[in-house]
Amino acid sequence: MVEVSAIGKKLKKKFPKAVTKVKTFRGELTISIDKDYIERVAKFLCDDKASDFDYLSDLCGLDKSRLDSSDTFEVVYHLYSLKKNHRVRLKVEIPASNPSIDTVTNVWKTADWHEREAYDMFGIFFNGHPNLERILTPEGFEGNPLRKDYPLKGRQPDSLREVYRKGKE
Amino acid sequence: MTEATTQQVMTINMGPQHPSTHGVLRLILELDGETVVKATPHIGFLHRGVEKLAEYKTYHQFITLTDRLDYLAPLSNNLGYVQAVEKLLNIEAPKRSQYIRMILCELTRIQSHLLWLATQALDIGAMTVFFYCFRERETINNIFEMAAGARMNLSYFRIGGVARDLPDGFVEKVREFVNDFPARLRDYETLLTKNKIWLMRTKNVGVISAEDAINYGLSGPSIRGSGVKWDVRKSEPYSSYDEMDFIIPVGQNGDVYDRYIVRLEEMRQSNEIVRQAMDTIPKGKFIADLPDVTLPPKENLKKSMEAMIHHFKVVTDGICPPVGEVYSCVEAPKGELGFYIVSDGTKNPYRIKIRPPSFVNLEGLPKMVEGCLIADVVAVIGSLDIVLGEIDR
Numbered sequence: 001m002v003e004v005s006a007i008g009k010k011l012k013k014k015f016p017k018a019v020t021k022v023k024t025f026r027g028e029l030t031i032s033i034d035k036d037y038i039e040r041v042a043k044f045l046c047d048d049k050a051s052d053f054d055y056l057s058d059l060c061g062l063d064k065s066r067l068d069s070s071d072t073f074e075v076v077y078h079l080y081s082l083k084k085n086h087r088v089r090l091k092v093e094i095p096a097s098n099p100s101i102d103t104v105t106n107v108w109k110t111a112d113w114h115e116r117e118a119y120d121m122f123g124i125f126f127n128g129h130p131n132l133e134r135i136l137t138p139e140g141f142e143g144n145p146l147r148k149d150y151p152l153k154g155r156q157p158d159s160l161r162e163v164y165r166k167g168k169e
Numbered sequence: 170m171t172e173a174t175t176q177q178v179m180t181i182n183m184g185p186q187h188p189s190t191h192g193v194l195r196l197i198l199e200l201d202g203e204t205v206v207k208a209t210p211h212i213g214f215l216h217r218g219v220e221k222l223a224e225y226k227t228y229h230q231f232i233t234l235t236d237r238l239d240y241l242a243p244l245s246n247n248l249g250y251v252q253a254v255e256k257l258l259n260i261e262a263p264k265r266s267q268y269i270r271m272i273l274c275e276l277t278r279i280q281s282h283l284l285w286l287a288t289q290a291l292d293i294g295a296m297t298v299f300f301y302c303f304r305e306r307e308t309i310n311n312i313f314e315m316a317a318g319a320r321m322n323l324s325y326f327r328i329g330g331v332a333r334d335l336p337d338g339f340v341e342k343v344r345e346f347v348n349d350f351p352a353r354l355r356d357y358e359t360l361l362t363k364n365k366i367w368l369m370r371t372k373n374v375g376v377i378s379a380e381d382a383i384n385y386g387l388s389g390p391s392i393r394g395s396g397v398k399w400d401v402r403k404s405e406p407y408s409s410y411d412e413m414d415f416i417i418p419v420g421q422n423g424d425v426y427d428r429y430i431v432r433l434e435e436m437r438q439s440n441e442i443v444r445q446a447m448d449t450i451p452k453g454k455f456i457a458d459l460p461d462v463t464l465p466p467k468e469n470l471k472k473s474m475e476a477m478i479h480h481f482k483v484v485t486d487g488i489c490p491p492v493g494e495v496y497s498c499v500e501a502p503k504g505e506l507g508f509y510i511v512s513d514g515t516k517n518p519y520r521i522k523i524r525p526p527s528f529v530n531l532e533g534l535p536k537m538v539e540g541c542l543i544a545d546v547v548a549v550i551g552s553l554d555i556v557l558g559e560i561d562r
Contacts, residue, residue, distance in 0.1 A: 030494070057524060062522075078524070082383060089494075109386075110385050
């Protein structure tokens, strides 16, 4: 677990422009990455022998608009290394007006469904994703439920009910 | 994708109302004769918006919702959540409560695996195992009822400890079960492990290599069946698991049979953990004494005005953790269960992301069933031990 803090430094050396912030809270390392670099950084962290993050624990979206009124979304990656037994969190800020980011499905296949969920819940587009479709909400669902501007008791338009009753065809 | 041998690839729909999809899983199967060319899972039929709801609940209130994720292992979910909040608050539960949590979580694991074994055997055609497993499961449910008052959705853990101390007679009852259980396990093994039909249905079915298992993010018995020796209880010990002596069983081939063997052995190990924990459970508080976080003892409410005010304040104001974010995970019966909590310093969590093991394990299903026969799909789904409650959230 000692070398975890070294990962931030190493990453900064390798991609000087990519790393925007390194923070530790409750013993967890968080590295903020510029959105253009995420795929390269992911590939590097996965392949590099010292960090060896072969396992993507979790990937999720985060709507920051009520947190710091910055009108941005974040994509959060939780990486784990089975061999080295350490964790790191990557965060990528993307503008809420144009929420798109490169996919990491080429690095970890497990990212597929996680990214579909983030697309479903936040409307974040993952460029290069093999099958970017809604996953938890039904087809034709309007809005992105986990965005902060989506109401808790948000209802779907009545016109959609007919669609569900009849089925897609 | 496997190449089709005939020109007639047939697409059929399996689920969401199908007894062996373990809930409301829908699979679109593309078949070439009886061979599966491609399988596409469709999920979300049980989506209740738990993560959205969490943003409108206080930290205490959300505990009851975690029960309803993986409803076959409510306490593991409780533990994952309260531990994440404890990490956020930077507090630690007292030693006794850690042991209570450990005992109950291991019983939960046994209970969950029993239900898996029962249904998996039933799916493949063995009826007897089902009745045997439910007999033992009943005993565990009774034990849960003693401690928590409920049998299914327990909500027994609290931030900083557990809801109440273990009742009188609990230890004896659990001892009785623990002494009894190894013999019962042997019964199941006699029925299945060398059973020719069982072997034919499970050996070399739904194979996934260790490399693929890691890349697809499998966890729990599903990844250990492929020979990856990884268990959160060992790699990142929590709740005093480091004081227990147990081994992590692994398979070799990554097929349905190996996942079966791994789970059976896990039950035996869990049984031993419970035994050890019962022997060494320390005396002391069952919940931390932190006025800002934990409620006063219920008895005091009737006699003391201060306790009443305290109770009222904690319930209405909730707890306000510092601004920050944590990710904490536990080894649930199905695999790595993680909670990612973002706090903005108010009484409601800003965002809670649940990393459900079944969701990720199910993602590996298309890879496992490609090239299998349609009857094997049922066996493979069973061997992943999915619970749609936590997949759809």
